Every structure is written in structure tokens, then in C-alpha cells.
Amino acid sequence: MRKSFLGFLAMVFILAFAVPGFAEECSNRGILDTMYCDNDKDLVADNALPGECKDPSTLVFTYTPVEDPAVYQDLFADFQAHIKKITGKDVIYYTVHSNSAQVEAMRSGRLHIAGYSTGPTGFAVNLAGYVPIAVKGDEKEFQGYNLIVIVKKDSPIQTMADLKGKKVAHTSPSSNSGNLAPRALFPAQGIVPDEDYTVVYSGKHDQSVLGVVHGDYDAAPVASDVYERMLRAGRVDEGAVRIIYTSPRFPTSSFGYSSQLCPELVEKIKEAFFSYRYTEEMKKAFDGADRFFPITYQKDWAVIRDIAEATGASYNEEGLNAMIAKEKADAEKKAKKQ
Secondary structure, three states, X not given: OHHHHHHHHHHHHHHHHHOHHHHHOOOOOXXXXXXXXXXXXXXXXXXXXXXXXXOOOXXXXXXXXXXXXXXXXXXOHHHHHHHHHHHOOEEEEOOOXXXXXXXXXXXXXOOOEEEEOHHHHHHHHHHHOEEEEEEEEOOOOEOEEOEEEEEEOOOOOOOHHHHOOOEEEEOOOOOHHHHHHHHHHHHHHOOOEOOOEEEEEOOOHHHHHHHHHOOOOOEXXXXXXXXXXXXXXXXXOOOOEEEEEEOXXXXXXXXXXXXXXXXXXXXXXXXXXXXXXXXXXXXHHOOOOOEEEEOOHHHHOHHHHHHHHHOOOOOOHHHHHHHHHHHXXXXXXXXXXX
């Protein structure tokens, strides 16, 4: 009996020294799910190890859920053909009906390549091993927008600190660039909404812009793309307002792949993304973007992560469940209207 016990102890001792490499394979996980590792600390899952990675015969692709999925299934057909040409694998389109379902599809291994909306990208990265590599863009930059703060051209306000004691128009409580982003980003500029200035909700970005022009508000945080469209349409005269703050650029939907795919296949997928040029139909649908512009989650999603943290959103299981509950509530609300 004693001999057997000593033999058991010896085996435990051997395993403790023979297999520690397995435990040490993941020296850093960060806030990723326990299924994934981030040894290089770039905030996304490392590639799956040889022998554990997946090399499917058919690749599954999807784009962020929209009202009419068939439209985007047709729109991306040419890109899917390009992926097939580069990888040598068949590519099929997988229709998803919610952001949470899209995250779950990649986590379960049923989805290999995808385009996720800006917010759900964080859930896909942390919970599904998603690696974002691109955003719609052109030769110069990725497609996105900035939060800008505007004041009337002859206003005495020159800096963000000058907003203290003023009346500032936010758009609506749920707006990212019109309310959530200002509350997340402005404290670093030394100004806190509702404490340092009075917040007045205008309802819309264009109403905030026009309110500043007409003197109804001292300033307003608005989305740069909305302001630029108003300039092009002649709704606001060039030079009628001044911009006193510009945030880092907010990216639009991200595109990338599952970290569980084999490295050789991943390289071919990257090649497919960055060698592709949009069809005329895609350019029209995506506001003139003509290619996939390279990005990194660590750098280009930093502002999105900051906003999420400041507003109490967590890219974890609890946060995903909250998103599922909201999607369910929205679906029920929509069903009642029909």
C-alpha cells in the first residue's frame, strides 16, 4: 500500500515538472475568455497552436445583422468569391439575426470570418476569440467619424475649460457621440457634463448644430459626419461655427477572423482582405469606401473601449447577457408595433 502511494506521489512529482509548460503556455489572458490566450498582450486572442487550430474545408462568412440580410449577402458575393480564389476554399454566407447570435456563432466555431458592428466588436474579441483587422475605408483612412465640439464663430469660448457655466446641447441620452462619448471623454479634458456645464438635450445632431448657429446653445458635441453633410447640403454656412475639440476617430464596423483558424489559413484570409477592391455596388452602399483599411483592436478601438468603461458597459459574459436582454426587449417592442 505504502509502495503504491509512493508511486502515486512520484507520478504527481513527475507531472508537476514535465507538464508545467502546458500551464505556462498562457502567461497572459487579460480580460479574454478562458478559452483564449494573449501572450503578446495586444488585447486579442493569439492564434491557436499547431495541432489545435482549425482548417475547415468551407469558410463561413457573415456581416453584422441588418433589417434585410439578403441585401448584404448579395453585396458581399464578389468578396466571397475573392476569398475562395485566395484560400482555395468554398465560402458560404451565414445569416445572423442579432449581434449576440453573431458572437455566439464564432465562439462555437460555426463562423470563421465576419464583420461586426462597432460596439459588439468588443464582445466578439473577448468572448469569441475574434481578431479584427480591417474597417471599410479608402487609400488614406478608415471610414469613421469624430466627436467634435462646436461653438459659434464669434463666441468667446476658445477651449474646453471655457465651457464651465455654459449651456451645452447634447443630442439624446442614448446617443454615442451626442451624449455617451462626451461624458466618457470630457473629464480628461478637465470638464464634466452636468457638473461644469448645463446639459440640454436637443433631440438630434443637426438640431444641436443649428441651435449653436442661432445662439440657442453656447456649444454642442456632435458627430463630424453629420456636420460635414450639413455643410455640403448648404444647411450651415462655412465658417458659421468653430471646432474647439476633436476626438480620436470612431471606427465603423470591423472585419476579421477567428483566432482558432490555422496560421497558414489566416495569412491567406488577410491577403484576401487587403488585396480586394470594392465593386461599384459596394462603393455606393458603403458611402464611397473602396477597400478594407487595416486597423488594430488595441489602437483603433481604444476610444470605444474607453467609452464603454466610462459608461459602465463590460465586454464580458454579463455584458453579453445584458445585450441579449436588450435585443429581446427591442424585438418584442417591434413585434407589438406590427
